[in-house]
Every structure is written in structure tokens, then in C-alpha cells.
Amino acid sequence: MVICLQCPHEDDSSEEDTTEEVYSPLTLEKLAMKRLLRGEALAISALKDLPHLLFPVMFEEAFINGRTKVLTAMIPVWPYPYLYVGMMIENRNLKTLKAMLEGLDILITQKVRSSRCKLTEINWKNEYHHVTGIWAGSCKLLPGFMTQKQPVQNRPGCGVKKELKVTTQLRLIEGRLGESDRYLFQWAQQRKDSVHLCYANLEIEGLTKASVIEIFKFLHADCVQDLLLGYLSKEDLDFLNPYLRQMNNLLNLTLCHIRRTLSMGDSEMLLLPPFHCLQKLSVNDSNYVYGNLKGFLRCLKKPLESLIITDCNLSQSDLDCLPYCSNIFYLKSLTLDSINLCDLLIEPLGFFLERVGHTLENLELESCGIQDSQLNTLLPALSQCSQLRVVSFNDNEFSLLFLKKLLHHTAQLSQLERDIYPAPLECYDRDVILSHRLEKLCPELLDILTAKRMPQEVTFETTQCSNCFGHYIYDLETENCRYEI
Ligand SMILES: [Zn+2]
Ligand SMILES: [Zn+2]
Structure with a gap:
């Protein structure tokens, strides 16, 4: 529970909004x-x-x-x-x-x-x-x-050749399709000789077996490139496993709210089928990862590019296994967000960073409760991540002294384009955010970076106020401390 000293009135922010009128003829x-x-x-x-x-x-x-x-x-x-x-x-x-x-x-x-x-x-x-x-x-x-990015990137096609193709996203929520999805599905079923309905993007949240069976009778598993599975149990995933096995072109897999049930023993692991071209794996708020990360990462048969784990608990053995999981040694992006690391020994994370230092471009360790002493063990490895373009340590508990130490290390990383740091502990009086202290300390912190390189985008951000949900940000561009919701 953290509060800011002066939660601005709601009216203030709306006034600001109205003054900035966008005129587009x-x-x-x-x-x-x-x-x-x-x-x-x-x-x-x-x-x-x-x-x-x-x-x-x-x-x-x-x-x-x-x-x-x-x-x-x-x-x-x-x-x-x-x-x-x-x-x-x-x-x-x-x-x-x-x-x-x-x-x-x-x-x-x-x-x-x-x-x-x-x-x-x-x-x-x-x-x-x-x-x-x-x-x-x-x-x-x-x-x-011309200014828009081309939507079709270099992705492999599904290989299904028909006269016409309709690419879409399918969301199956508790076994139900939305009105338009249902209409499109039935329309395409009736014209299956001339139209290929390509579900490149599939979301299944909550499982109804009958609807999955119905959908997969028509859907080509090879079409699915992005898959989100949410609100499922181990039994549900076991049911889906044969379908996942057929998804030979799956690039991105997101798992949300996958729950270990009470009947599931600790030794009973969740095993995903092998994925041969997966590039990005995200796991969010899923308690089955705890103590099972190694087994879970075994599904990767090709080096992964991006690993995102958020709102999960990790055990010491999970962290310990990281430097030995060879299928994640070529990561370009690692995000560990809202994972409580403060009670764990995080040296293995340092060893892991050494392993991926030659490829890692994006590192986000946000809201992990990392403390001074733990940060110390990560710093030598961090210096070796020479390809880093984005780092975020937002919402961790660093003192001014250790934050400066961190900055001396990131100052050496010449490729960095975006740095996000937490406001040091000195900017809080117990649980109250002291924005004036942030304003006062930041120029000195920025000097550490500018002495070594030309930083592009740097921000120092306080924790969110529990009352108004705003926080204070000091950035390099304006050299000012501003309040944001
Ligand atoms: Zn507030
Ligand atoms: Zn297709």
C-alpha cells in the first residue's frame, strides 16, 4: 500500500486533456x-x-x-x-x-x-x-x-490452396463463438471447396469439448500461428494435446490462468507436446509452472526468441534450471514480471544472463521485489549483455546507492535505446511517495549515463499510488517529474 502526497483531483487531468485538441483535416x-x-x-x-x-x-x-x-x-x-x-x-x-x-x-x-x-x-x-x-x-x-507497417510479416503460410482465403482470428470462450465468428464459420463451411478460412490466430478460454471437436473438424491445425489458451486445467490441456501436436506452424503460444487442481500431485507434471518452430512463449498467472519450469520448457524443440513469465510463482529449483535449458540460450527477449524473487537466490538468473548475453535485446525484470543485495549478483552478467536495446527494472526496491551501481553498468551498454528504472527507496517516506525527491535525485542519476553514452529514452518511475493509481515519472527528455495515471 503506497500513496502519493497529493493525489491530483480528477478534474485536473481532464482539463489537461481538453486543452490538447487534435486537428486532423x-x-x-x-x-x-x-x-x-x-x-x-x-x-x-x-x-x-x-x-x-x-x-x-x-x-x-x-x-x-x-x-x-x-x-x-x-x-x-x-x-x-x-x-x-x-x-x-x-x-x-x-x-x-x-x-x-x-x-x-x-x-x-x-x-x-x-x-x-x-x-x-x-x-x-x-x-x-x-x-x-x-x-x-x-x-x-x-x-x-506508406507510414504504416506492413501487416503481413515474414511468416510462413499454412500451405492450404483455395481460390479465396479469409484470414481471421477465432475466439472460443467457454465453448461459444461470437456472433460474427459463428456466421463466418458457417458461411465458410458451406463454401469449403472455394474458400479457405484461415485461423491464424486462435484463442480458447475455458473448455467445452464438443465445440473444440466441432471447430477442429473444419480448422486446419497448420493454419494456427498464434495460440492463446486460458482458464484451463491440466485435464483440459491433456484433452487439447492431440490438437496442439498438429499445429506445425505455431509461432506464439500464450498460456493464461492454467491451474494446478487440488487432485494433482506435485510429481504430476504438465507436459506440452513438442513445438518445432515456436518463437515466443508467454505464461501468465499459472500456478502449475511452480516447480515445473524445466519440464515445461522441454516442449521447445527450436531455440526460443522470446520468453515472458508474468504473475507466476517460481521456486528455487525453477531458477536453478534456467542456465541448463539449452532451448532458451538464444533468447532475444526475456520478461519476468510480477514474480516474487525477493526470497530466492538469484545467482542462477545471473548465470543465465551470461548465457544469453550475446543475443538478448530486451530484458524486463519488473515488480519482482529484487533488492540491493540480489541486484549485486546480477550486475556482472548484465554487463555482458552487449546487445541490449531495452531494459526495465521498474518497481523493484533499490536504494540510491545500488541504483547508481546499476546505472554504472548499464552506462556501458552502448546499444541501449530505452532504460526504465525504479525510483530509489529514498523517494519514499515509509509508504508515501515523495515526488520532489525524485525530481532532485534524477539529474545526478542521468549524469552517470550521459558520462558514458548518449542515452535516448530514460525514465525513473515510482510505484503506483494505491489511492489514485497514479505514479510519478522523471524522464530524460523533459528533465521533469510528472504525474501519470
Ligand atoms: Zn495518489
Ligand atoms: Zn490457413
Whole structure:
């Protein structure tokens, strides 16, 4: 329980927000599209003369404004191979999905395709949240989209070849599908000869065996590249194991709230099937990891790139095994967050850092309760992590003296682009955050870094106030202490 001295009034922050108005003028193209879309029939008749470049803009406007007839009409003449509906786009609902699928139906039943139509794949949903609008997949053709990262990265395809592909994300919560997911699933089942419904992203939270069996009758396990499993027991995972075994292209696996049941003895370990191309493994709030980390990591058959363990308990034997798990020796990213390490000997973590020092680019040890004496044992290994670009030690209990020691080590890491440190213990009076002390101490702390390298982004952050949930941040850029929620 930590509180700040002056929790700002709620009104203050809202005042700040309103003063910063973002003005974004509509582009001429968008204005023209808005005008055109006032009459759907006119817009549809204008499609035949519409330049390729304007298709995504028009589609986006029609989508946001629910002009479903226009959406349907645009699909069979879409002049690009790819149509990506950004995750954050407004109006993503059953109505707009139905309109697009109606357009695909026209395309499928056409004996002769329009020579203009190049469409082979629609991406209805996936994890690239930063794409907000409509994307046609080629940044060369779409100057307006040049600033956005290309959504399709170098990922292997699932290999299923059909006339049309609809890539989407499937969420199965307690055995139920959402309205749009259910509709799309049934639509694709009825057109399985010409359409491949590609579930690159699958989430199963809470298990209903019958629905998993139904889904997997239709789903190609090879399509799944990102898998999230949540709120499951060991028995549930045993049931899913044969399905997991078939996921030969699985790149990212996230396990949340996997519970060890009371009937499960300590010796009874949870074994996952071998994964041959897994790159990223995340485990969140799962008590079965405790004492079982070694057995758990045995599923990795290829060196892992990213390991994230958050809100879990680890035993001493779990830490001890880290320097001996060869399948994690090439990690680029290690996150241990909200794991209580303060009662453990963390030397093995130091040995492990020495092992991964040549590849590790991102190291986050946040809210781990690491204390001065423990930090000391990590420092020599940390100095060897020469590739580090991001480090975060946020929310640990370091005194000013040890924080300075840490900074003398990270000052040597020339690749660092982003450093996040906890405010030293001297910035608290028992449980009260003293922001003025943070403001006073930080320039001296920053000097340690600037003496050795040109730091880019550095912040010192206090613990969250239990009352207002805000915290204080001092950063290199502003050289000021600010309050943030
Ligand atoms: Zn407060
Ligand atoms: Zn597929």
C-alpha cells in the first residue's frame, strides 16, 4: 500500500486533456468519397471508373458509414490481391461482415471474373492492431499507407490452396463463438471447396469439448500461428494435446490462468507436446509452472526468441534450471514480471544472463521485489549483455546507492535505446511517495549515463499510488517529474 502526497483531483487531468485538441483535416479524397457515398446507387455506378488508388479510401468510408451495398459491390471488382480490414476500424460488426461475404459470394458464383478483380485474400481480423483503416497490401500503390507497417510479416503460410482465403482470428470462450465468428464459420463451411478460412490466430478460454471437436473438424491445425489458451486445467490441456501436436506452424503460444487442481500431485507434471518452430512463449498467472519450469520448457524443440513469465510463482529449483535449458540460450527477449524473487537466490538468473548475453535485446525484470543485495549478483552478467536495446527494472526496491551501481553498468551498454528504472527507496517516506525527491535525485542519476553514452529514452518511475493509481515519472527528455495515471 503506497500513496502519493497529493493525489491530483480528477478534474485536473481532464482539463489537461481538453486543452490538447487534435486537428486532423479531412483529405480531399475523403471529402470526395463522403459526397459520393451520399447516394449508394451513384457510388456503385461510379466504381467502374474509380481509379485503383481510391478503392481503399472509398471502402473505408463505406465501411465506417455502414454503406453495405457499396461494400458488397466493391468486392467483386477489388483491384488488389489483398484486402485487410484493420483491427481498430469503426463499424466492424455482423452487418459489414455480411456485406463483404455477399460480395465474395458474387465473386465465387461469377462464371467470368471482372478483369479488374485481383482479390485472393481478405483479412477480417488479426493481431496487427496498429493498422486502423483499410489496407490493400501494397505500400507502393498506396502512398497514404506508406507510414504504416506492413501487416503481413515474414511468416510462413499454412500451405492450404483455395481460390479465396479469409484470414481471421477465432475466439472460443467457454465453448461459444461470437456472433460474427459463428456466421463466418458457417458461411465458410458451406463454401469449403472455394474458400479457405484461415485461423491464424486462435484463442480458447475455458473448455467445452464438443465445440473444440466441432471447430477442429473444419480448422486446419497448420493454419494456427498464434495460440492463446486460458482458464484451463491440466485435464483440459491433456484433452487439447492431440490438437496442439498438429499445429506445425505455431509461432506464439500464450498460456493464461492454467491451474494446478487440488487432485494433482506435485510429481504430476504438465507436459506440452513438442513445438518445432515456436518463437515466443508467454505464461501468465499459472500456478502449475511452480516447480515445473524445466519440464515445461522441454516442449521447445527450436531455440526460443522470446520468453515472458508474468504473475507466476517460481521456486528455487525453477531458477536453478534456467542456465541448463539449452532451448532458451538464444533468447532475444526475456520478461519476468510480477514474480516474487525477493526470497530466492538469484545467482542462477545471473548465470543465465551470461548465457544469453550475446543475443538478448530486451530484458524486463519488473515488480519482482529484487533488492540491493540480489541486484549485486546480477550486475556482472548484465554487463555482458552487449546487445541490449531495452531494459526495465521498474518497481523493484533499490536504494540510491545500488541504483547508481546499476546505472554504472548499464552506462556501458552502448546499444541501449530505452532504460526504465525504479525510483530509489529514498523517494519514499515509509509508504508515501515523495515526488520532489525524485525530481532532485534524477539529474545526478542521468549524469552517470550521459558520462558514458548518449542515452535516448530514460525514465525513473515510482510505484503506483494505491489511492489514485497514479505514479510519478522523471524522464530524460523533459528533465521533469510528472504525474501519470
Ligand atoms: Zn495518489
Ligand atoms: Zn490457413
